[in-house]
Amino acid sequence: MTRSVKADEYAQKRNAILDVAQRYITTKGYEQMTTQDLLEALQISRGAFYHYFESKQALLMALVERIGEQAEQLVLPIVADRQLAAQDKLLSFFEALDQGKRENLDLLFAFMRIWYSDENALFRQKLYLARVKRLAPLLSQIIRQGIAEGVFTTAYPDQAARTFLSLQEDLGYATVELFFAESGKHPDISQLVKLGEATADALERVLGMQPGGLRQPWRENFSRWQALLS
Structure with missing residues (x-):
């Protein structure tokens, strides 16, 4: 897999997390949104989440x-x-x-x-x-x-x-x-x-x-x- 393809895949997965986070912030509120909410919605592991964002505030x-x-x-x-x-x-x-x-x-x-x-x-x-x-x-x-x-x-x-x-x-x-x-x-x-x-x-x-x-x-x-x- 070339570097550009990896970069595209990384950007797509990162944006997918941001899309879900934006939806939760709008409907639920930032303070009420949990990392677990995102993990369940995206069906990803906690480790996968922290691969893209080191914290909820970084997100x-x-x-x-x-x-x-x-x-x-x-x-x-x-x-x-x-x-x-x-x-x-x-x-x-x-x-x-x-x-x-x-x-x-x-x-x-x-x-x-x-x-x-x-x-x-x-x-x-x-x-x-x-x-x-x-x-x-x-x-x-x-x-x-x-x-x-x-x-x-x-x-x-x-x-x-x-x-x-x-x-x-x-x-x-x-x-x-x-x-x-x-x-x-x-x-x-x-x-x-x-x-x-x-x-x-x-x-x-x-x-x-x-x-x-x-x-x-x-x-x-x-x-x-x-x-x-x-």
């Missing part, structure tokens, strides 16, 4: 990495599009990511619960750093294009890209708190809209762009979420 990190790779594939064509203006790229970039979340709502909420858990603070930090590593260079490309086009005026495109992700991370924290702080209560979507508009305002200032360029599209985007969650 979770691998799943996050795979989701990150899938998200990156959504935005790469947008970044590479030579016909698309920078501001349109920026909006399309985040709309593509947001649409991916809306299409996988059960998984999103499952991960939000993991993210909000105090014992998973290290996981939360690793997830954020992984997003920065993957997305900041792509955002920087868009920002540099916008500077060349005269629609962005920041003198620090690389730092602006990281700030962009940092502000979005803070919005994520606020969103999770809004959804899970008062268990059993319907979340105040209007408050979420205000948080989103405030974040968009801050991002416009970071980029040095005309006011309203992000706020109006984001307002429309939050309206989609409101319709989905009502």
Whole structure:
């Protein structure tokens, strides 16, 4: 058996474990999911499982990495599009990511619960750093294009890209708190809209762009979420 065939088989078996784990996290919850659940569903031994993942948390990190790779594939064509203006790229970039979340709502909420858990603070930090590593260079490309086009005026495109992700991370924290702080209560979507508009305002200032360029599209985007969650 050639090395490439072995590598393909390894990737297929690893992905099969991740597929089952994703299903259990969505339907049962990460904390309630056990390694034994996965072994029984996949009909594999514990040793076979540990051949691919050294722990349950390593499995979770691998799943996050795979989701990150899938998200990156959504935005790469947008970044590479030579016909698309920078501001349109920026909006399309985040709309593509947001649409991916809306299409996988059960998984999103499952991960939000993991993210909000105090014992998973290290996981939360690793997830954020992984997003920065993957997305900041792509955002920087868009920002540099916008500077060349005269629609962005920041003198620090690389730092602006990281700030962009940092502000979005803070919005994520606020969103999770809004959804899970008062268990059993319907979340105040209007408050979420205000948080989103405030974040968009801050991002416009970071980029040095005309006011309203992000706020109006984001307002429309939050309206989609409101319709989905009502």
